[in-house]
Amino acid sequence: MRNNTTEEGTACPATLLRLLYGTAWKSENTKQLVCEAVRAGLRAFDTAAQPKHYREDLLEAAIRSVIETDAIPQGELWLQTKFTPSTCQDPKNIPYDPTTPLQxxxxxxxxxxxxxxxHDPSPADPTSHAYLDCLILHAPLRNPESTLEVWDYISSLVPHPVRHLGISNVSLPMLELLYEHMRVKPSIVQNAFHGGRGYDVELRAFCKDKGITYQGFWVLKKNASLLQSLPVKAFALWAILDGNTNSERMLAGVEGLDKVREFSNRSANDEVVENWVKQLEDAIRSGRE
Known part of the structure; x- marks a missing residue:
């Protein structure tokens, strides 16, 4: 189930990353909601070392709880967190000293x-070591040079204790720069997915070509017109980063993946597929207008 990132980079396990549960803004409810998400069938979780929006400690408490009470194997779970630059932190609550060097x-x-x-591969084994499935750079820094500098530092943590690297809120030129010049390549890109960004068409094409997993967020929040389109209603598509606080909707999101999987197995020239694509393109054009 696990994949370690090599110097050339590797793809992340698709079975875990089709739908992640986002833990932002859950505050003291994080443990309860993550437990509900696991019981609904979710196995991948997104957090950040950004105390003003995330509670890493309560995500961990939830994971320990479901492992012990629901017999969920640790190897079935995916935890990803972020290094958040000081410019995106609450100055009164930063998990490091912002006056120190970037490294x-x-x-x-x-x-x-x-x-x-x-996150430990064998909690009962005192010789095992904690690790992160993925560390994401929460946003590029003030200039490309600083971004490359930070990426170089986090690359030194691969494959232990970090197994994959990713970047969020990134442009295509910055992603191309990282991919071209850095020893450890990005395995994940996590971006807001909406018309204001042109739905990241070119960036997603680059990700597909390089085997990078694209994680979209705000897929529902920022795409009201698309939600009303027939294709989306028909397949009940959910964001890959799901931050629901309703357990029934969590379950519906997981069940919706089966519909998408069934649809994706159809051939490209299937009449149903052609009709779906046409309707979705019309909806996207309307959203941009």
Whole structure:
């Protein structure tokens, strides 16, 4: 089930990453909601070392609870967190000293995440070591040079204790720069998916060509017109990053994946597929207008 990132980079396990549960803004309800998400069938979880929006410690408490009470194997779970630059942090609650060099900020932040999450391949084995399935750079820094500098630091953590690297809120030129110049390639891109970004058409094509997993967020929130289109209603599509607080909707999201999987197995020239694509293109054009 696990894949370690090599110097050339590897694809992330698709079976885990079709639908993630986003833990932003859940605050003290994080543990309860994550437990409900696991019981609804979700197995991948997104958090960040950004205390103003995320509670890494309560995600870990939830994971421990379901492993112990629901007999969920640890190997079936995926935990990804983020290094969040100081410009995106609450100045009064940063998990590192923003006045220290970038390398120290990264090391301190990751160490804090490892302590909070304590994601361990064998909790009963004292010789095993905590790790992160994926560490995501929450956003590019103030200039490309600083971004490459931070990426170089987090690359040194692969494959132990970090197994994959990703980047969020990134443009295609910055992603291309990382892919071309960095030893460890991005395995994941996590971006807002909406018409204002042109639905990341070119960036997603680049990701597909390079085997990078694209995680869209705000897929529902920012696409009201698409939600009313017949194709989306027919397949009940959900964002790959799902932040629901309703357990029934969590379950519906997981069940919706089966519909998408069944649809994706049809041939490209299937009449149903052609009709679906045409209607979706019309809906996207309307959304842009």
């Amino acid at each position: 120290v900020q990264v090391i301190t932040s990751v160490a804090n995440s490892l302590k909070n999450l304590n």
